[in-house]
Amino acid sequence: MLDDAGLQALREAARLSPDNLPLRRHLADQLLAKGYLAEAEAEFRAALVLAPKDADVSAGLAEAFVRQSSFGEALAALEPFLGEPGCPPRLGVLAARALLGEGDVAAAAHRYHDAVTRDPSLADPALAARLAAPPQALGGPAPYGGAPSGPAYGGGAYDAPSPATPAAEASAEVERSRFTFADVAGMEAVKEALKVKLLLPIQQPELFAAFGKRAGGGVLLYGPPGAGKTHLARAAAGELGASFVNVGLADILDMYIGSSERNLRATFDLARRNRPCVLFFDEVDALAARRSDMRQAHNRQIVNQFLAELDGVDQDANEGVLVLAATNAPWYIDVAFRRPGRFDQLVFVPPPDASARAAILRILCRDKPIAEMDYDAVARVTEHFVGADLKGVVDRAVEAKLQQSISAGRAIPLATPDLLAAAKSVRPTSVREWMATARNYVLHANDSGAWDELMPWIKAKW
Known part of the structure; x- marks a missing residue:
């Protein structure tokens, strides 16, 4: 009062x-x-x-x-x-x-x-x-670079300051992807968005230069677990013939204060040395969480370092570096990452529809002995299954067929009933739970319009 x-x-x-x-x-x-x-x-x-x-x-x-x-x-x-x-x-x-x-x-x-x-x-x-x-x-807490008393990632503690070390070397490795978009079933809208944002500026540099567009940038892929976000990233690298660097949390996070930031810088430097390069961060919400939710200054410094690397030390620093990130929880990512020039394009990777499920099954079965197969029939009974779930169906059917083949002494090809039987024993993993969470954000926490892309999909199917 x-x-x-x-x-x-x-x-x-x-x-x-x-x-x-x-x-x-x-x-x-x-x-x-x-x-x-x-x-x-x-x-x-x-x-x-x-x-x-x-x-x-x-x-x-x-x-x-x-x-x-x-x-x-x-x-x-x-x-x-x-x-x-x-x-x-x-x-x-x-x-x-x-x-x-x-x-x-x-x-x-x-x-x-x-x-x-x-x-x-x-x-x-x-x-x-x-x-x-x-x-x-x-x-109060020790300064950044000393040993703080508060909790660190996962409830552990930083027990000692970082030892004096030379500049960090990236633990992530440069790969060459053997996949292309031809190996990605369905998701035509997603593939088209990736082509325009990431691939075409490198494939047609003169045209994009005429409009002042540079080769490089960031795209955030989001959607339910197992929908194919990592596979899409590998396919984008293969489509371009570019280097691919798959960054996991273990490649960045370190128990010593300051080391995580050095690891992040070293990873970007690795991508810059191997351009054109697709730099892929999986589960990026662990590295780019909202700073307002963090209690420790050193946690926020990792986010700040990530933002600084995305911006580059000059306007040409990241040219030819295509930064892709994937998350199942985009609403937990710091809003600064969605600023133009960073992850300014959010691309929803939806669960596959019936035709996409049939195409995924066809790809999964193409290197196996098969009899006449009705992929559409299997697709109809696998509603809400994502790519990972469908792979589980095929793997289970193959295991059952292998047992039969061993008993018969010859390879018995897969058939439609094998996949249908396997589909009955596999439950979709997480689409329903993910969509329930997404629905809450779309309907009740979408003042900025960030989740408008989800609105038609949720209203049509959920």
Whole structure:
């Protein structure tokens, strides 16, 4: 309850005129100045709805967070502006305070000195003294590069600082894919999107150069598990005749602070040395999760490093590097990754329809002895099956047929009844569960329109 008559009058005025941005900002500023931090936070949030890109409103919200020791939330509020050229110096000082609260002294000092260099009037002697103090004197978590006390990935802990090592070498390996789009059944719309975004700029560079389009970029493939996202990535590399680097979590994440970022940089450098190259990140939500959900500064640094590598050190750094990523949970990925120039194209990889299922079965059976086969009949009884499920059906049918062949002493070919019998014993893995989650986001958390592509599919089938 506010005990200030002036603030009560301002709040009542804002209630009667909820869309009056100047009034709401003034109320939020007054609440912040008088120490009503939770109330100020609520008003800044309301103002941010009216003006999502207002740097002053974001700065006010960040200051309310910092003064409540909610440092991670403060950095999340500032993030859309910190990476832009000409970021207001005031935001840099706020970021320094938040980073210092998180224990990332080096990054805090960099932000502070950059801001004060551009606007000396923002100099804060107390903050500068804390940034210059030895880490042990600051209290709280150890600085980035030391041993923090909080949890790390998977509930473990960082027990020691990273040892002094030379520049990291990528543990991921360069491959040559033997698949092309001819090996991908159905999904014509998805393949066409990949061709236009990733392949054609390299295959027809003169045409794209005429329109100022460069070879490179990022596409985020999302959809239920087992729908063929990894297979699509390999096929894209094979279609282009490019190198393929399949990046797993074990290739990036490391128990020592700073090593994960070095591994990420080394992986991008590997792709740049082997261009044209398709660089594929599977389960990318583990590396690109929303920073507002992270409690530790070192976790956010991995996201920041990922964003920096996607942008490249100059405009030509990633030319010829085609970055593909796949996830089953796109709604957990930091929104900064969807900015133009990064993963600006989200491509939904749906479960296969009946004709695509028949085509998948045909591909899976093409190197096996088969009798007359009615793939359409099998496709009709495998609704909601994804490619991984269909492979399980074929594998189970082959195992049963192998037993018969061993008893008969000769190879007995697969037939339609074998696949139908196997299909009855296999349940679709996760499509229903995934679509239930997707439906909630599409219908109740789609203010930005990010999931509009899912809307027709969900309404038609679910």
